[in-house]
Amino acid sequence: MLLAKETGQTDSKQWQPKIVAFFCNWCTYTAADLAGVSRIKHAPNIRVIRVMCSGRVDPQFILDAFAKGADGVLIGGCHPGDCH
Amino acid sequence: MSKTNGKIRIGFYICHCGTNIAGTVDVQKVVDYASTLPNVVVSKHYKYMCSDPGQEMIQKDIKEQELNRVVVAACSPFLHERTFRNATSQAGLNQFYFQMVNTREQNAWVHLDPEASTDKAMDLVRSAISRVVFHKPLEQKTVPIKPDVLVVGGGIAGIHASLTLANAGKKVYLVERVPTIGGHMAMFDKTFPTLDCAACILTPKMSAVKNHPNITMWTYSEVEKVEGYVGNFKVKVKRKPRYIIDDLCVGCLDCIEACVYKEPRFHDEFNQGLSKRKPVYMPFPQATPQLVVIDPETCIWFKTGKCKQTCVESCERKAVDLNQQATYKEIEVGTIIVATGFKPFDASKVYYYGYGTYPNVYTALEVERLINASGPTSGEVIMRDGSTPKSIAIVHCVGSRDKNTNLWCSRVCCLYSLKLAHLLKEHTHADIYNFYIDIRTPGKLMDEFYTRMAEEGVKFIRGRVADIYPDTSDEEHRRLVVKAEDTLIREIIKVPVDMVVLSTGLVPRDDANDVRRLFNITCSTEGFFIERHPKLAPVNTFTDGIFLAGCCQGPKDIPDTVAQAGAAAAEALALIDLGYIELEPNTAFIVEEECSGCKSCVPLCPYSAISYNEEKKKANINEALCKGCGTCVASCPSGSIKQNLFEDEEIYSEIDGILNYNIYEEAVCC
Numbered sequence: 001m002l003l004a005k006e007t008g009q010t011d012s013k014q015w016q017p018k019i020v021a022f023f024c025n026w027c028t029y030t031a032a033d034l035a036g037v038s039r040i041k042h043a044p045n046i047r048v049i050r051v052m053c054s055g056r057v058d059p060q061f062i063l064d065a066f067a068k069g070a071d072g073v074l075i076g077g078c079h080p081g082d083c084h
Numbered sequence: 085m086s087k088t089n090g091k092i093r094i095g096f097y098i099c100h101c102g103t104n105i106a107g108t109v110d111v112q113k114v115v116d117y118a119s120t121l122p123n124v125v126v127s128k129h130y131k132y133m134c135s136d137p138g139q140e141m142i143q144k145d146i147k148e149q150e151l152n153r154v155v156v157a158a159c160s161p162f163l164h165e166r167t168f169r170n171a172t173s174q175a176g177l178n179q180f181y182f183q184m185v186n187t188r189e190q191n192a193w194v195h196l197d198p199e200a201s202t203d204k205a206m207d208l209v210r211s212a213i214s215r216v217v218f219h220k221p222l223e224q225k226t227v228p229i230k231p232d233v234l235v236v237g238g239g240i241a242g243i244h245a246s247l248t249l250a251n252a253g254k255k256v257y258l259v260e261r262v263p264t265i266g267g268h269m270a271m272f273d274k275t276f277p278t279l280d281c282a283a284c285i286l287t288p289k290m291s292a293v294k295n296h297p298n299i300t301m302w303t304y305s306e307v308e309k310v311e312g313y314v315g316n317f318k319v320k321v322k323r324k325p326r327y328i329i330d331d332l333c334v335g336c337l338d339c340i341e342a343c344v345y346k347e348p349r350f351h352d353e354f355n356q357g358l359s360k361r362k363p364v365y366m367p368f369p370q371a372t373p374q375l376v377v378i379d380p381e382t383c384i385w386f387k388t389g390k391c392k393q394t395c396v397e398s399c400e401r402k403a404v405d406l407n408q409q410a411t412y413k414e415i416e417v418g419t420i421i422v423a424t425g426f427k428p429f430d431a432s433k434v435y436y437y438g439y440g441t442y443p444n445v446y447t448a449l450e451v452e453r454l455i456n457a458s459g460p461t462s463g464e465v466i467m468r469d470g471s472t473p474k475s476i477a478i479v480h481c482v483g484s485r486d487k488n489t490n491l492w493c494s495r496v497c498c499l500y501s502l503k504l505a506h507l508l509k510e511h512t513h514a515d516i517y518n519f520y521i522d523i524r525t526p527g528k529l530m531d532e533f534y535t536r537m538a539e540e541g542v543k544f545i546r547g548r549v550a551d552i553y554p555d556t557s558d559e560e561h562r563r564l565v566v567k568a569e570d571t572l573i574r575e576i577i578k579v580p581v582d583m584v585v586l587s588t589g590l591v592p593r594d595d596a597n598d599v600r601r602l603f604n605i606t607c608s609t610e611g612f613f614i615e616r617h618p619k620l621a622p623v624n625t626f627t628d629g630i631f632l633a634g635c636c637q638g639p640k641d642i643p644d645t646v647a648q649a650g651a652a653a654a655e656a657l658a659l660i661d662l663g664y665i666e667l668e669p670n671t672a673f674i675v676e677e678e679c680s681g682c683k684s685c686v687p688l689c690p691y692s693a694i695s696y697n698e699e700k701k702k703a704n705i706n707e708a709l710c711k712g713c714g715t716c717v718a719s720c721p722s723g724s725i726k727q728n729l730f731e732d733e734e735i736y737s738e739i740d741g742i743l744n745y746n747i748y749e750e751a752v753c754c
Contacts, residue, residue, distance in 0.1 A: 020742055030606065030626055033160045036189030037618070044200035047207050047742040048190060050161075051730060052670055055690075056714030061735060068743040082601060083690055 017071035021048045022057045028076030046074065053077070092217050095126040095151040096209065097142060099133035099158035101188055108192040110202040114157065117206050121213050125149055134164050142168070143175035152177065153216045157185035157209055162626075163617065178221035180669070180729065183212045211741030218733045226664040227708075229315035230418035233656050234259065236307055236603075239267020240642060241423035241634025241649040243289050248653035250298035254660060257415055258293065259321055260303045262353075264371035265290055267425055271354065271449060273456040275642055276503040277533035283370060283458070290372040302413070303373060310602055313711070314629025315418045315665045325408040327378035332403035335374035339364050342398030344391055350382045352460075356450045359460035364395050364404075369458055378406070419629045419656040422613065423649065424599055426635035429483025429490070429588040437482065437586055438552045442564055443468035445552065445584045448500060455507050465511045465583075469562060473514050473582035477566040478505055479549045480520040484589030486548075492610065494589035494639040498524045501587045502534055505542040508585075516542045517579055519549045519568050527641070545579075547571045555580045590639035603630055612638045623652040628665070631655050670712035670729045676702050678724035685716040685725060 023029040029050050035042065051057060054077030062073045096118040100106035111129040119127035126145050130138050133156055145151055154177070156168050161184040169179035185208050195201040231254055235246045238260030246256045258265070269275075270290075272282035293299050302323055309320040340362055348360035354368045363383035366376050378395070385391035385406055396404045431439035431447050439445045444467050446454070457463040465472055478501045484494040498520065505516045523544070525534045538544065547568040555563035558580070566579045592611030593599070600607045605625040606614045613636050616624035623631045631652035634645045659665065681701040686694045693709035694716060696702075705716070705725075714727045723732065 018743065020739060026626065027606075030162070033162060033186075033189040034614070036160070036191075036193040039193055041196055042194055044191075044195040044197065044204050047204065047211070048186070049211070049735065049738050049742070051714060051735070052727075053713035053715060055688075056718050056727065056730060058718040058732070058735075061739065064736060065739050065743065068739060070739075070743055082604070 017045055018069065019046045019072040019074055020065040020070040021046050021074040021076060022051055022054065022061065023048050023076040024054045024078060025050060025052045027078035027082065028054075031076075053083075092123040092153060093125045093149065093151050094123045094153040094155060094213055094216060095142065095145045095149065096121075096124050096128070096155045096213065097126075097133055097138075097157070098129045098187065098205075098209070099138070099156065100129060100131045101159060101192075102131065105158070105188050105192045108195060108198050108201045109187060109205045110198060113202055114205050114209060118209050118213065121210060123153070123217060124213060126151060133158050134167050139167070139171040142171050146172070146175035146177050152181060153219065154182045155185065155209070155212045155216055156182070157187040157205060157212075159188040160186050160190070163620075180222040181216070181219050183216040183219065185209055185212045207742050210744075211738045214737040214741035215734050218731065218737055220728070220731075222669040222728055224666040224669055225707075226666050227315055228664050229659055229662070230317075230416050231255065231660050232257065232415065232417045233660070234307075234317070234319055234415065234417040234420045235423060236420065236599075237261075237267070237423035237425055237634070237636070238265030238293075238301070238303065239423060239425045239634060239645075240269040240286065240289075241425070241636075241645045241652075242267070242421070243286075243293055244646045244649035245421045245423060245633050245653045245656075246293055246299055247289060247296065248650055249656060250296045252653075252657055254298065254657070256296075256299045257319075257321070257417065258299055258301045259305050259307055260301070261306050262367070263304045263326065263375070263377040264367045264373070265293060265301065265303060266368075266370075266372065268449075269642060270368065270370070271356075271452055271456075273452050273459075274503060274507060276499045277529045279503070279506070287370045287372075290370070294372050301373070303375075304377065305413075307602060308412070310420070310604070314627075314659070317417050317420060317629065319415050319417060319420075321413045321415065323411045323413060325380075325410050326375065327380070327383075327404065327406055327408050328376055329403045329405050329408070330373070330375060332401045333375045334401065334403075335366065335376065337366060337376065338398045338400075339376060339395035339404055340366065342394040344384065344394055350379070355453045355460045356447070358450060358453055378404070419631065419659055420603065421631045421633055421649075421652045421656060422599070422603055422605065422625075422636060423633040423652075424593060424596075424636040426590040426639065427593045429494075429591050431482055431586045431588050433489060434482055434486075434586075436551050437479065437549065437584070438564070439586055442552070442554065442584075444473070444562065444564060444582060445586065448497070448504060448585055448587050451504055451508070451585050455504075455511055463511070465508060467583055471562065471582065472512055473508075474512070475515040475517070475579075475581040476508055476512070476583045476585060477517045477519060477549075477564075477579060477581040478585045478587060479552075479566070480518065480587045481548065482586040482588045483591065485521060490589060490591060490610065492589075492639070493524060495524070496639060496641045497587040497589060499530060499533070499641065501585075502537045502542070504585060504587075506537055506540060509540065509542065514582070517566070517581065518542060518544045519566065520544060520546060521548055522546075527643075545570050545577065547577075552584055590635055592636070596636070599636075603627065605630055605632075612636065623648055623655055629659065668712065668729070670727060671707050671710040672705055672712065672714060672717055672725050672727045673707075674703050674705055675724045675726060676700070678722055679703055680722050680724070682721060685720055688715050688719050690715065 172182045173179035305323045311318045351357045352359045352361040380386035453459040549568045551567040596611040633649040633652040679702045
């Protein structure tokens with residue numbers, strides 16, 4: 001774990017990526033809710049920011065997230081053609 | 085003197101939701117942490133924030149502590165954002181000074197590690213607390229609701245919803261794809277557990293739909309396009325050519341008699357192919373409307389262009405029009421009820437049950453027609469080989485509760501299997517064997533019905549059928565052997581029978597995905613449409629103004645379908661009678677001083693809400709057309725478009741909030 005060494009973390013507490021997610025109100029945010037209702041377990045690294053549409057995600061949001069320490073940025077929108 | 089003194093005073097609350105949240109997230113730790121954050125003056129946890137005492141706690145604090153911002157960490161905003169906004173506004177604070185943190189659906193319910201879950205909650209709480217500072221007081225706008233309703237699907241769900249709405253004085257458009265309303269229920273013989281005949285309870289309702297002055301019934305029609313939003317939908321309906329002029333046809337059936345095909349020879353959909361029809365046909369004797377239809381797939385005129393057109397000649401009223409074209413109707417409605425129904429599972433997919441191979445293997449729906457007095461055999465159980473069965477096996481769970489086909493229980497099969505057992509016994513006095521996994525008979529009078537059937541001498545064998553094959557000891561090879569493990573006596577048994585009935589499950593219609601797209605609603609991976617909340621909003625969808633009824637939402641029996649259709653109608657009525665809807669004030673607006681008039685936003689708007697003002701040389705957003713997607717905001721090169729509730733500062737502060745706390749702070753510093 002190169003990154004863990006770089007950040008000085010010990011093996012017992014492995015490096016965990018921090019992922020900032022921009023989820024649209026319609027498909028992805030509701031899908032994440034549905035995962036909850038269905039109790040589908042997943043990794044706790046993601047931090048969701050809700051926007052009305054993935055079209056609202058300014059490229060600067062992504063750069064800003066990386067600049068402030070995000071290890072990954074995930075953008076979730078609707079299936080192409082399913083615009084709300 | 086006021087405590088606020090122009091300062092931000094945030095109240096933070098986290099909900100235990102019983103143990104739903106508190107079982108995973110350390111709420112005390114989150115509360116302690118939140119109290120250290122800037123601007124937070126109140127930080128509390130409570131068992132059920134959405135309850136009255138929870139809401140009152142917020143309101144009391146708003147007044148006594150002079151809070152001017154509220155953050156609640158609880159369930160999804162889809163569930164209780166409105167609840168807490170209302171509580172906020174009732175205490176005299178603008179409701180948009182509220183922010184919610186999703187700590188249940190997207191946290192406690194999906195993570196196993198309490199520490200990671202608590203860390204995540206703290207990150208998101210910090211994010212909300214830094215965001216809410218930038219919130220502005222906003223006003224909700226209202227738009228009027230069009231009072232007319234579109235009901236899609238003319239089965240019992242659509243019929244009941246239409247009648248309820250029409251009886252309340254609302255104008256209803258009922259659109260049905262096939263030439264008659266009635267749906268699957270019209271095909272059933274009797275209904276469990278009361279054994280009253282399906283036609284006797286359904287056909288009066290069908291006729292009431294047709295005669296109701298408030299219902300416009302369009303059969304053999306399909307919804308082509310849906311635009312707009314709650315209160316103001318524009319819908320385009322295609323009326324397929326029936327090749328019969330509706331107003332002239334009286335349903336005398338002379339044209340059917342006159343058809344050049346002397347004998348019916350095409351698959352009769354209504355009777356599941358157990359009888360034949362002509363290219364010109366009446367779907368079934370009680371079809372509503374009583375109009376014949378010409379099927380261009382089988383009519384020789386449409387296939388070859390050559391026919392004597394005896395049907396045209398025979399009609400004294402000149403109702404047959406072979407040149408008829410599809411017509412399109414455009415309607416404006418405020419609400420839509422989707423009741424598009426189900427499809428029976430295709431039994432041939434479970435190949436080892438031999439459906440389609442052995443003629444005496446039937447599906448349950450075929451048996452419904454076979455025992456129906458107006459069915460292909462006038463109610464006599466005469467099988468495809470001409471014989472009457474003396475022993476019958478009913479195989480439960482075909483296409484249900486099976487990892488090879490569908491995982492779900494179709495809910496009605498046990499009961500309709502019991503019903504068919506009773507009816508087949510009544511008609512044939514045959515020995516009846518039910519092969520089941522579990523007998524599931526919940527509901528009023530249902531288990532009593534099961535007991536009755538057992539007392540009537542219907543045999544029950546617990547075991548999933550493994551194979552069905554011809555009985556070689558039977559010289560005529562008519563009999564079939566049903567092989568299963570009787571799990572109660574732990575033995576493999578082989579039961580020779582004359583007839584096999586496959587109790588097929590309920591599956592979504594093939595085009596569920598297209599319908600979902602058309603109405604902008606969601607469906608599960610199986611294809612059943614998803615309700616807004618499984619318990620508290622069972623007929624709503626995630627699209628406001630669109631409601632669900634019947635089996636398109638999931639398998640259910642007739643009583644539940646009717647109840648759900650009534651509920652969908654009531655939900656539509658509630659909207660219509662209020663007369664208006666409140667819109668989320670998340671629209672975009674132009675900061676004119678900063679707009680350079682570059683026009684780059686104009687073509688990007690999916691709703692054509694942006695125009696260019698030549699005089700001012702600025703872009704202009706029509707608030708009524710803006711749906712608040714924010715695409716223009718993200719694209720504006722000069723940052724001169726803003727979106728209410730999603731302003732740049734609000735989103736940047738959320739990003740800041742999430743990231744400026746390092747969840748491995750300790751590890752990093754050493």
